[in-house]
Amino acid sequence: MQTQRVRIGSDEHKQLFCRSFIDTHDAYDPASLPWPDLDDASLNRLRAVPFWGTALQIERNAGFLVNAFAQQLADPLIRQAIALQGFEENRHALMIGTLVERYGLEAPIDTTLPAPTKRAFIDFGYNECLDSFFGFGIFRLARQAGVLPLDLIALFARVLHEEARHIVFFVNWIAYDRAKRGYGAPVLQSPATAIGYVRSLRRLIGLARGGRDNAESKKFGEAFNEVSFANLTLREFVASCLIENDAVMAPLDPRLLRPRVIPAIARFALRFMPAPKTEPTAESA
Numbered sequence: 001m002q003t004q005r006v007r008i009g010s011d012e013h014k015q016l017f018c019r020s021f022i023d024t025h026d027a028y029d030p031a032s033l034p035w036p037d038l039d040d041a042s043l044n045r046l047r048a049v050p051f052w053g054t055a056l057q058i059e060r061n062a063g064f065l066v067n068a069f070a071q072q073l074a075d076p077l078i079r080q081a082i083a084l085q086g087f088e089e090n091r092h093a094l095m096i097g098t099l100v101e102r103y104g105l106e107a108p109i110d111t112t113l114p115a116p117t118k119r120a121f122i123d124f125g126y127n128e129c130l131d132s133f134f135g136f137g138i139f140r141l142a143r144q145a146g147v148l149p150l151d152l153i154a155l156f157a158r159v160l161h162e163e164a165r166h167i168v169f170f171v172n173w174i175a176y177d178r179a180k181r182g183y184g185a186p187v188l189q190s191p192a193t194a195i196g197y198v199r200s201l202r203r204l205i206g207l208a209r210g211g212r213d214n215a216e217s218k219k220f221g222e223a224f225n226e227v228s229f230a231n232l233t234l235r236e237f238v239a240s241c242l243i244e245n246d247a248v249m250a251p252l253d254p255r256l257l258r259p260r261v262i263p264a265i266a267r268f269a270l271r272f273m274p275a276p277k278t279e280p281t282a283e284s285a
């Protein structure tokens with residue numbers, strides 16, 4: 001089926017990426033979700049995860065940044081859509097906060113909030129594109145390996161779909177914004193996009209380095225030893241990211257731009273990774 005093209009930077013494009021984002025908003029209250037009772041093994045695994053504080057802080061800062069940036073915008077429709085994203089980011093913080101409180105997890109956070117500038121919003125958008133791609137793969141592997149009860153994992157599927165909507169909204173917004181400022185041609189967009197991803201990658205490497213702690217790694221390894229990912233190859237991980245990425249993007253309007261850089265790099269990298277004995281497939285979800 002031929003997908004009808006929309007000119008990037010046109011009013012039709014703006015209506016499409018804002019309206020489709022607003023219309024696909026899902027109303028739910030984290031506190032009212034059916035949080036399951038967990039057995040000791042599942043509780044130990046949750047408590048051994050060392051990044052609840054980081055995850056909570058990222059979502060909390062995101063809620064503040066996105067909401068505050070939205071209030072600076074003159075265009076009422078874009079402002080409404082970005083404010084809605086801010087609401088959803090705050091709700092992600094509430095999801096993690098509810099999880100932390102209900103299951104007695106540790107989640108220390110730094111209460112410093114980011115300056116809500118356009119640069120910060122753009123950096124955050126690229127960070128989300130990168131983090132979500134890897135998050136999709138981790139979520140898929142966790143679901144397949146049964147590391148936690150499926151009814152708990154199912155509660156977080158809605159967060160995954162919201163992040164997919166956020167990154168699709170972001171790549172459309174930034175393409176629209178650049179086109180409006182006269183930088184719409186691909187040759188003009190590519191360097192800015194590359195810089196955005198390099199800045200995001202630098203932040204991710206910094207986070208990974210900062211997160212290394214032997215005691216935490218040992219605790220994590222012990223709690224997850226029955227469902228060890230020791231046999232997981234890099235190829236399987238990257239393939240899982242790609243399959244889940246395609247799955248969460250599939251329901252979104254085909255006329256919208258999608259994040260392409262990270263999936264394209266991943267597909268290219270897969271060619272150079274040795275094939276595992278059993279390749280994950282979309283049907284094995």
Ligand SMILES: [Fe+2]
Nearest residue numbers: 059062089092
């Ligand atoms: Fe979020």
Ligand SMILES: [Fe+2]
Nearest residue numbers: 089128163166
């Ligand atoms: Fe998000």
